[in-house]
Amino acid sequence: MKSSKLLLALMLAVPLLTNAADRLAYVLNSTGETLSKINLTTGIVQNDIVTIGSDIYSYPNQMVIRDSLAYIIASGTDELQIINLKSETTIDFISTGASSNPYWMAFYDSQFVYVTLMLQNKMIVIDVIGGMIVHQIPTGVSPAGIVISNNKAYVVCSGYDFENYTFNPSILYIYNLNDYSLLNQLDIGLNAQYAAVDNLGNIHIVATGNYFDVMGEVFIIDSGLDEIINSFSIGGSPGLINIGPDSVAYIAAAGWSQSGYIFSYNAITGELYHDADNPIEVGLNCMTAIAYQDSTIFAASFSTDYINMIDSAGTRLMDYAVGDGPIHLDFNYIPGDADGDFEVNILDVVHIINWKYKDGPATTTAKWRANVNADLYYNILDIVYLLNYLYKDGPAPKVGIPWLL
DSSP, X not given: OOOHHHHHHHHHHSOOOOEEOOOEEEEEETTTXXXXXXXXXXXOEEEEEEEOSSSSOOOEEEEEEETTEEEEEETTTTEEEEEETTTTEEEEEEEOOTTOOEEEEEESSSSEEEEEETTTTEEEXXXXXXXXXXXXXXXXXXXXXXXXXXXXXXXXXXXXXXXXXXXXXXXEEEEETTTOOEEEEEEEEESEEEEEEOTTSOEEEEXXXXXXXXXXXXXXXXXXXXXXXXXXXXXXXXXXXXXXXXXXXXXXXXXXXXXXXEEEEETTTOOEEEOTTSOEEESSSEEEEEEOTTSOEEEEETTTTEEEEEOTTOOEEEEEEOSSSEEEEEEOOOTTOXXXXXXESHHHHHHHHHHHHSOOOOOSSOGGGGOXXXXXXXXXXXXXXXXXXXXXXXXXXXXXXXXXX
């Protein structure tokens, strides 16, 4: 293999193809049923760039960005909406079935996405290329959050009884993605709804409690053993969880009086940084706290219609006025951008070489963006693939497998 110096020298000798983009955050506005766009370099916000849902009362829940496409769960209109972010137009609505209330999704690869249907007690597999449902798998009661790790789907079933308005114990259902068989099920507190995967591949689940006398808890599951390896009380009524590149977990915890709250802890050790007794304070009714690739955090204040950008200590860095009722957000990226500078060039090749072969740092973005050929491995073939793209007019880097660690 050529050394990093020789690879850098290629820049001076060979014309190359580069790919670059602005750093952008897209915000899903639930009440307004629109999408907002924040240019993180200029600070300019464009609101209402796309309408969400094929009809009114779409009640969007979640957005996932994969390269130039945004995928949005619209629970009210029972559909998965696909938006081309370059043209800012909707290219497809995929129905999840009448009265299905799709809640959350997790991508397996570039073609298949798993979606929980809260009112039908099942999850479905959608072929986003073919635009159709290809599998339906029964789950427990009221499936909510879903994540994929170690070639398994982890489905958080809250157990909430919509007919009697009662909270029942929550159960985590674990499925083998090769044959959709149920591998295991674990008790995970009361009113569990959301999950996230840490940098070791383990699953973190937030149990919200009953908003009265049962407070929030966190459960951590080893995705190899499928056993609970840690659990602890975090207090309050926590909701959506996100784990940043620095292995800090951030949990949006609403807040209903003067401020919104974020809880945080070390996802590897379980050390609590901020819980109900000393939360990070942000805008009122915080519904989402998402870590960016530089470990700043973007919090969506549903009641004030602002995105608050903060650092890990909770210091307010910037406020962005967005649409009505921001509930979720995600960031753009470029496949193959291993070093996170929003350009795909020879420096990404050098970064992968240093990471894999010279004990250099891992990718500063999600690691799976370095799996440029999307073959589930990080190795010399990714380096060759990227060099062929840059210098030999080869195919562009592929959208990677998000559960690859």
